[in-house]
Amino acid sequence: RVAGSRTRIDFRFHRESRAARPEPRPLADMSVPLPQPDPWLTDPADTPDAPRYSRALLAAKLNPPTASNAQVPRTAVGELIAQASAARVVLVRAPAGFGKTTALLQSRDRLEARGISTAWLTLDAADNDPSRFLACLAQAVSGMAGAEPPEEPSALAVVECLAGQPLPFALVLDDFECIQEPAVLGLVRQSSLPSLGLGRLRARGQLLEIDTDRLRFSLDETIEFLSRRRNLLLPVDDLSKLHRKTEGWVAAIWLASVALERRDARSDFVARFSGSDQGLAEYLADDVLAAQPPKTREFLLRTSLLRHLNAPLCDALTGRTDSAGMLERLHAANLFLTPIEGEAGGYRYHSLFAGFLKAQLAREQPGELARLHLTASHWYERAGRPVPAIDHAIDSGEHVQALALMSRHAAAFLSQGRMRLLARWFGAVPEALLAERPALQVVAMWAACFTRGPWEAMAMLERSGCPSSPVREIQAHVRALRPVLLAMMDRPEEAYAVGQESLRHLPGTDAFAESVLTNAMAHVVAIMGEHRQAHRLLDAARRAQGASPFNRMYSESVEGLIDLREGRLQQATARFRIAVNATHSASYTHTNGNAWAGVLYAGALYEADRLDETDQLLSVYLPLACDVGLPDHMILGHTMRSRIAFWRGDVDQAFQQLTELEYLGHDRQLPRVSASAKLERARMLGLQGNGPACADELERADDESVWSRARQLQLAAHDIEDIEIGRWRWAIRFGDHRQALAQLPLAIGAARAGSRLRRSLRLRVLMAMAQHRDSEVATARATMATVLRDTCAEGFVRLILDEAEPAGALIRALAASAEEDESVRANPLMAVYLQRLSTILGPGGTGDPPAAGSSSALALEALTRTEIRVLQLLAEGYSNSAMAEKLFVSDSTVRTHLRNINMKLDARSRTQAVAIGRRLGLIQ
Numbered sequence: 001r002v003a004g005s006r007t008r009i010d011f012r013f014h015r016e017s018r019a020a021r022p023e024p025r026p027l028a029d030m031s032v033p034l035p036q037p038d039p040w041l042t043d044p045a046d047t048p049d050a051p052r053y054s055r056a057l058l059a060a061k062l063n064p065p066t067a068s069n070a071q072v073p074r075t076a077v078g079e080l081i082a083q084a085s086a087a088r089v090v091l092v093r094a095p096a097g098f099g100k101t102t103a104l105l106q107s108r109d110r111l112e113a114r115g116i117s118t119a120w121l122t123l124d125a126a127d128n129d130p131s132r133f134l135a136c137l138a139q140a141v142s143g144m145a146g147a148e149p150p151e152e153p154s155a156l157a158v159v160e161c162l163a164g165q166p167l168p169f170a171l172v173l174d175d176f177e178c179i180q181e182p183a184v185l186g187l188v189r190q191s192s193l194p195s196l197g198l199g200r201l202r203a204r205g206q207l208l209e210i211d212t213d214r215l216r217f218s219l220d221e222t223i224e225f226l227s228r229r230r231n232l233l234l235p236v237d238d239l240s241k242l243h244r245k246t247e248g249w250v251a252a253i254w255l256a257s258v259a260l261e262r263r264d265a266r267s268d269f270v271a272r273f274s275g276s277d278q279g280l281a282e283y284l285a286d287d288v289l290a291a292q293p294p295k296t297r298e299f300l301l302r303t304s305l306l307r308h309l310n311a312p313l314c315d316a317l318t319g320r321t322d323s324a325g326m327l328e329r330l331h332a333a334n335l336f337l338t339p340i341e342g343e344a345g346g347y348r349y350h351s352l353f354a355g356f357l358k359a360q361l362a363r364e365q366p367g368e369l370a371r372l373h374l375t376a377s378h379w380y381e382r383a384g385r386p387v388p389a390i391d392h393a394i395d396s397g398e399h400v401q402a403l404a405l406m407s408r409h410a411a412a413f414l415s416q417g418r419m420r421l422l423a424r425w426f427g428a429v430p431e432a433l434l435a436e437r438p439a440l441q442v443v444a445m446w447a448a449c450f451t452r453g454p455w456e457a458m459a460m461l462e463r464s465g466c467p468s469s470p471v472r473e474i475q476a477h478v479r480a481l482r483p484v485l486l487a488m489m490d491r492p493e494e495a496y497a498v499g500q501e502s503l504r505h506l507p508g509t510d511a512f513a514e515s516v517l518t519n520a521m522a523h524v525v526a527i528m529g530e531h532r533q534a535h536r537l538l539d540a541a542r543r544a545q546g547a548s549p550f551n552r553m554y555s556e557s558v559e560g561l562i563d564l565r566e567g568r569l570q571q572a573t574a575r576f577r578i579a580v581n582a583t584h585s586a587s588y589t590h591t592n593g594n595a596w597a598g599v600l601y602a603g604a605l606y607e608a609d610r611l612d613e614t615d616q617l618l619s620v621y622l623p624l625a626c627d628v629g630l631p632d633h634m635i636l637g638h639t640m641r642s643r644i645a646f647w648r649g650d651v652d653q654a655f656q657q658l659t660e661l662e663y664l665g666h667d668r669q670l671p672r673v674s675a676s677a678k679l680e681r682a683r684m685l686g687l688q689g690n691g692p693a694c695a696d697e698l699e700r701a702d703d704e705s706v707w708s709r710a711r712q713l714q715l716a717a718h719d720i721e722d723i724e725i726g727r728w729r730w731a732i733r734f735g736d737h738r739q740a741l742a743q744l745p746l747a748i749g750a751a752r753a754g755s756r757l758r759r760s761l762r763l764r765v766l767m768a769m770a771q772h773r774d775s776e777v778a779t780a781r782a783t784m785a786t787v788l789r790d791t792c793a794e795g796f797v798r799l800i801l802d803e804a805e806p807a808g809a810l811i812r813a814l815a816a817s818a819e820e821d822e823s824v825r826a827n828p829l830m831a832v833y834l835q836r837l838s839t840i841l842g843p844g845g846t847g848d849p850p851a852a853g854s855s856s857a858l859a860l861e862a863l864t865r866t867e868i869r870v871l872q873l874l875a876e877g878y879s880n881s882a883m884a885e886k887l888f889v890s891d892s893t894v895r896t897h898l899r900n901i902n903m904k905l906d907a908r909s910r911t912q913a914v915a916i917g918r919r920l921g922l923i924q
Contacts, residue, residue, distance in 0.1 A: 518544060
């Protein structure tokens with residue numbers, strides 16, 4: 001997207017026959033739920049009991065605009081798009097008014113005529129909400145011919161729907177330039193829709209770009225439009241001159257045609273016509289507006305502030321009683337008014353025209369815009385729609401009116417967890433006025449906490465008078481806020497002390513505050529290792545929370561963390577999924593995914609090796625968790641994305657994720673976050689075989705102030721990753737593995753004693769690796785077999801596979817001997833589990849030298865000197881770009897060498913290639 005441009009994107013998928021490709025996995029195996037409106041990070045519907053999705057608004061978004069009789073056939077553009085069989089993405093971008101939508105609309109018709117199914121989605125600023133975007137996208141693709149509607153509007157269900165299309169199809173995203181939210185852009189990049197890496201697509205010949213030059217009207221099209229479509233009789237010279245002056249800008253030609261209709265001296269108008277920027281649009285719109293009858297002109301100006309127009313509302317703003325007829329006449333006159341599909345009598349203005357009208361109203365009647373906003377606010381209030389009522393009250397500058405409305409509705413929105421809208425409202429009213437209303441102040445603090453982070457909320461709390469308020473309800477919120485904010489600031493010890501005092505005041509007078517407090521303290525005491533007390537508090541929270549979606553999410557998430565810590569992966573996954581789906585907002589407007597539960601659910605899916613789903617969920621949830629500043633969520637999320645990238649061979653991206661995590665730690669003054677980034681970087685360097693660099697990074701990560709706390713606490717990010725595990729891992733691979741053998745049994749016993757069964761599993765995997773290093777092969781296999789018997793039923797995968805070799809070698813050996821193992825034959829689930837782990841790992845050696853004439857020996861002979869050099873650099877931790885610079889070749893050449901190396905060594909990843917290379921003696 002270039003500055004000042006607007007964009008349409010046509011994603012095109014050309015499928016081969018179903019027989020030529022693997023069958024897609026069943027939907028049940030890929031069922032990632034739609035990120036539901038976040039009880040921490042969401043906005044409200046107009047009313048709590050409104051339907052979840054407005055059929056009228058969905059219809060307006062999912063149906064292409066109605067073709068106008070005045071449209072000029074864009075034959076060249078349409079054929080270019082229709083014939084671009086190799087293109088995966090058609091990018092249509094140009095300044096506003098160049099006919100992008102029209103071009104895609106006509107191209108869609110051409111594709112449909114050729115039997116190619118299409119889906120259309122018109123985007124707007126509200127689609128920066130991930131939940132709304134996914135829901136609308138699911139609706140769009142389910143309407144394609146032959147598509148099976150997704151069972152639920154989820155990222156993976158949408159992908160499955162697309163994957164199930166047996167024939168070519170096209171997906172049109174209109175007004176894509178409205179999308180700015182990183183989480184939504186990440187969804188587009190990370191889903192099975194084509195990547196928006198334009199350079200890569202361009203190099204592969206998979207990108208068709210329709211830019212301004214292609215969209216400009218040709219002279220013939222200008223003549224066709226003015227003479228035949230608009231019935232304007234102009235000399236050919238005037239037509240040519242107008243075309244030249246407008247430079248084929250469709251909007252300018254259209255606006256000129258409207259002005260020309262009412263002029264006799266048309267040649268004079270053409271002669272005086274000049275300019276082709278936004279000023280031209282305003283000049284022509286002014287000319288059009290001035291030509292309207294006074295009543296029509298007044299109607300346009302007074303209704304310009306409305307996002308959606310209907311007759312009763314327009315009557316209220318204009319004092320008329322015939323707005324329905326006026327709207328119909330404006331639409332018939334093609335005066336920038338678009339009907340809303342499915343909503344009888346509903347319309348909207350073209351955004352550019354509405355912006356011009358509002359600016360014109362402000363110039364002509366400076367005080368009228370505010371008064372009209374207030375009138376609209378009162379109308380929406382009477383209609384029982386508090387959200388637009390409050391929005392218009394704020395826009396009118398009547399903050400007292402806005403606060404009065406918020407006083408009636410804010411508590412309900414807070415209980416539903418609709419924090420984003422609350423934060424926006426409170427940010428728009430003067431703090432002095434808010435200070436007069438303590439009940440709203442505490443709501444503003446909750447909203448700030450869960451949208452902008454606990455530090456800002458704590459500052460608001462300290463400078464407010466709420467802590468000294470005599471009102472019991474206010475005190476209940478203050479007592480709940482303090483431990484929540486301290487815990488989110490990575491100060492659980494202080495939160496524990498403060499929260500214990502707050503619990504003594506229960507039962508309280510506010511159900512929301514009481515439930516949040518007990519949930520927060522359940523989490524805090526679980527971190528302190530007091531699991532029984534945590535369960536008691538969670539039971540109390542459930543009794544207090546009533547119908548609050550926010551607190552339902554919180555309870556299930558905390559319970560899921562305890563389940564995961566105690567080794568119950570399946571139960572934890574179920575709880576996290578419930579938490580993600582806990583809140584069902586009545587509207588998808590301005591909502592976000594559940595950041596707290598979403599990252600935790602992604603972690604459960606990662607553990608089960610559902611990497612694509614994990615990556616997609618993190619694309620939605622991780623940016624939100626970073627906005628709020630949740631330390632464990634930031635560590636877990638970035639670590640997972642780094643590991644996924646590393647597993648897929650994208651080492652540069654893997655290190656980039658950790659660099660971002662380290663920066664976040666420094667920026668938020670969270671040393672634990674920065675130390676965790678260094679610890680994970682050391683792990684990756686170790687996997688690359690770079691022992692010295694791994695040791696250096698471990699030393700950098702060894703912040704005693706961080707890890708001494710981590711030893712005393714049970715923090716989610718350090719359940720199976722901390723500095724001790726990092727040191728043992730290094731000792732097993734590069735150092736004194738016998739020291740690890742001596743220390744690990746004590747650590748395993750301590751983990752079991754603390755009910756940290758998941759941690760004990762990771763430590764036992766390390767024990768098997770140490771035994772293997774000590775040449776105790778039989779003992780190592782026996783240890784690994786006992787681990788797998790314990791992990792089999794729960795389905796742990798990454799817990800084991802993230803250790804790579806020699807854990808992988810032990811698993812392959814166990815899988816190879818499964819048929820002779822009586823214990824495996826007696827447990828069919830174990831046999832399937834072993835086979836699955838072995839399949840994910842891919843082929844690998846046993847540690848013995850390759851026999852003469854074997855495939856590995858032949859691969860050794862086949863590697864060129866350059867490929868061996870690339871393999872050595874890869875083992876030393878060089879990125880693609882660094883290798884290219886060192887070898888004086890291009891990045892693409894390096895990628896070619898890497899592909900050849902993987903093929904010759906029969907390796908599935910860079911890590912595996914390095915391991916095989918070391919085993920073959922190719923590199924040190």
